[in-house]
Amino acid sequence: MKLTPEQLTVFERDGYLFFPSLFSPAEVEILHAEVPKIYAESRPEIVREKDGVTPRSSFAAHTYNPVYAKLARHPRLVEPVTQVLGEDLYMHQFKINAKEAFDGDVWQWHQDYGTWKRDDDMPEPRAMNIALFLDEVNELNGPLMLIPGSHKQGVQSAGHDVQTTSYPLWTIDNATITRLVAEGGIVAPKGSPGAMLMFHGNLVHGSGSNMSPWRRNIVYLSLCAVSNHIRRFKRPEYIAHRDFTPIRPLPDDCLLRDDIEVELAPSRAA
Amino acid sequence: MKLTPEQLTVFERDGYLFFPSLFSPAEVEILHAEVPKIYAESRPEIVREKDGVTPRSSFAAHTYNPVYAKLARHPRLVEPVTQVLGEDLYMHQFKINAKEAFDGDVWQWHQDYGTWKRDDDMPEPRAMNIALFLDEVNELNGPLMLIPGSHKQGVQSAGHDVQTTSYPLWTIDNATITRLVAEGGIVAPKGSPGAMLMFHGNLVHGSGSNMSPWRRNIVYLSLCAVSNHIRRFKRPEYIAHRDFTPIRPLPDDCLLRDDIEVELAPSRAA
Numbered sequence: 001m002k003l004t005p006e007q008l009t010v011f012e013r014d015g016y017l018f019f020p021s022l023f024s025p026a027e028v029e030i031l032h033a034e035v036p037k038i039y040a041e042s043r044p045e046i047v048r049e050k051d052g053v054t055p056r057s058s059f060a061a062h063t064y065n066p067v068y069a070k071l072a073r074h075p076r077l078v079e080p081v082t083q084v085l086g087e088d089l090y091m092h093q094f095k096i097n098a099k100e101a102f103d104g105d106v107w108q109w110h111q112d113y114g115t116w117k118r119d120d121d122m123p124e125p126r127a128m129n130i131a132l133f134l135d136e137v138n139e140l141n142g143p144l145m146l147i148p149g150s151h152k153q154g155v156q157s158a159g160h161d162v163q164t165t166s167y168p169l170w171t172i173d174n175a176t177i178t179r180l181v182a183e184g185g186i187v188a189p190k191g192s193p194g195a196m197l198m199f200h201g202n203l204v205h206g207s208g209s210n211m212s213p214w215r216r217n218i219v220y221l222s223l224c225a226v227s228n229h230i231r232r233f234k235r236p237e238y239i240a241h242r243d244f245t246p247i248r249p250l251p252d253d254c255l256l257r258d259d260i261e262v263e264l265a266p267s268r269a270a
Numbered sequence: 271m272k273l274t275p276e277q278l279t280v281f282e283r284d285g286y287l288f289f290p291s292l293f294s295p296a297e298v299e300i301l302h303a304e305v306p307k308i309y310a311e312s313r314p315e316i317v318r319e320k321d322g323v324t325p326r327s328s329f330a331a332h333t334y335n336p337v338y339a340k341l342a343r344h345p346r347l348v349e350p351v352t353q354v355l356g357e358d359l360y361m362h363q364f365k366i367n368a369k370e371a372f373d374g375d376v377w378q379w380h381q382d383y384g385t386w387k388r389d390d391d392m393p394e395p396r397a398m399n400i401a402l403f404l405d406e407v408n409e410l411n412g413p414l415m416l417i418p419g420s421h422k423q424g425v426q427s428a429g430h431d432v433q434t435t436s437y438p439l440w441t442i443d444n445a446t447i448t449r450l451v452a453e454g455g456i457v458a459p460k461g462s463p464g465a466m467l468m469f470h471g472n473l474v475h476g477s478g479s480n481m482s483p484w485r486r487n488i489v490y491l492s493l494c495a496v497s498n499h500i501r502r503f504k505r506p507e508y509i510a511h512r513d514f515t516p517i518r519p520l521p522d523d524c525l526l527r528d529d530i531e532v533e534l535a536p537s538r539a540a
Binding site: 101102106108109139140142145174177178181182186188206208209210211212213 | 371372376378379409410412415444447448451452456458476477478479480481482483
């Protein structure tokens with residue numbers, strides 16, 4: 001998978017690219033079938049909503065689930081980021097965000113690189129997010145909202161919000177959001193399961209609550225240039241990884257093949 | 271203003287009608303100019319969000335604000351409801367819901383008639399809601415969500431939610447919403463200031479949070495057939511009115527005219 005010069009220009013300008021049908025229904029089905037198993041585990045990697053029950057986020061499934069171990073090395077996710085950053089990548093963070101039907105809570109406005117810099121001492125915003133839709137994302141189930149062009153203005157000042165939701169986040173104040181939205185507007189890409197959204201570490205984003213009866217699982221890969229690895233190990237290892245080994249992409253049909261197996265982190269296998 | 275037979279058929283089937291530009295920009299401007307004054311008052315009629323500051327709802331402004339006193343008697347709002355219910359109307363409830371930028375909170379799934387019956391002992395669902403948009407309503411600032419056809423299934427069982435938001439509400443359980451949405455889907459009418467949405471007292475509806483920098487004020491009139499007036503006076507008078515005098519509509523251009531003045535409820539004038 002290679003981005004065209006036009007796609008690279010759009011990415012430079014807007015800070016994101018959207019691929020409406022990157023993975024096939026058969027591939028998505030394989031990924032989806034693992035989600036209930038992952039959320040059913042009681043491990044520290046699973047973050048619940050404030051009610052203590054509804055899954056909010058599941059970290060590092062690629063370290064203990066064989067299917068997600070393959071996804072973390074998928075060429076359709078790894079190669080475009082390698083192309084943009086121009087060097088080998090390692091996995092800084094890997095998570096599934098649930099945004100469950102009825103009870104899925106908000107993610108306040110934030111920049112991921114803001115957190116990576118403040119908490120993890122990542123030197124530069126040479127890291128990228130990949131969001132892979134496992135469910136249909138529509139206007140009513142809490143789609144990701146992006147402020148186009150906001151990645152060009154560096155790291156915004158932010159406050160550490162430990163109250164609004166069950167997951168602590170460096171969030172951006174209302175005056176800054178108002179200014180950025182006046183310049184760039186807000187987009188909320190909608191799409192079918194299998195769609196992929198790639199966005200810059202400094203792109204300001206968030207998502208609303210989900211009151212609909214439709215769950216909205218998204219897998220997030222945060223891929224970082226190896227030379228740009230984090231320097232501080234303050235957060236748990238399953239949230240900010242410390243293994244900087246370059247990712248070697250698997251074959252394009254890896255999810256559909258039984259003969260490809262990835263060695264799991266030995267201490268973390270289920 | 272007279273509904274066509276086609277509009278009446280659609281209303282019967284879906285439980286709502288949407289009029290994208292019922293009021294002119296000049297009329298909306300006059301209405302809008304009063305909103306900050308109303309929210310600035312500290313009266314029991316103003317309900318704040320859980321933060322205690324952000325306005326959530328302002329009740330009964332038509333009893334003390336001269337502009338809203340006219341709006342409460344506007345023929346474009348009163349006449350279509352009179353036509354559907356076939357008799358004179360009184361004002362059961364009148365409110366402005368703010369859904370402020372950034373901090374506007376959810377309204378859980380509910381039926382208004384469920385509350386009117388349980389709390390106010392209104393005999394039949396012979397009352398109708400009118401929602402008049404004062405701001406643009408888009409997919410990102412917490413639009414009203416409706417379940418088409420849900421008005422045909424009577425009053426759903428409901429629990430009294432006094433926790434989720436600062437305003438107590440009889441809300442419908444997730445299993446019921448899932449079933450109703452499977453049958454009717456969800457619509458979220460979007461539109462410019464001046465748009466109007468008319469919906470049945472039994473239509474199931476709700477709205478999400480507003481994380482955008484765009485406020486979203488909507489005026490709600492709940493118009494009830496006079497013969498169907500409430501029997502129990504449990505809630506404050508400014509929430510469930512006890513004046514069953516039939517509303518006499520004013521001229522169509524009343525908002526733009528200075529020579530029309532409505533007598534305010536004497537005890538409530540500012």
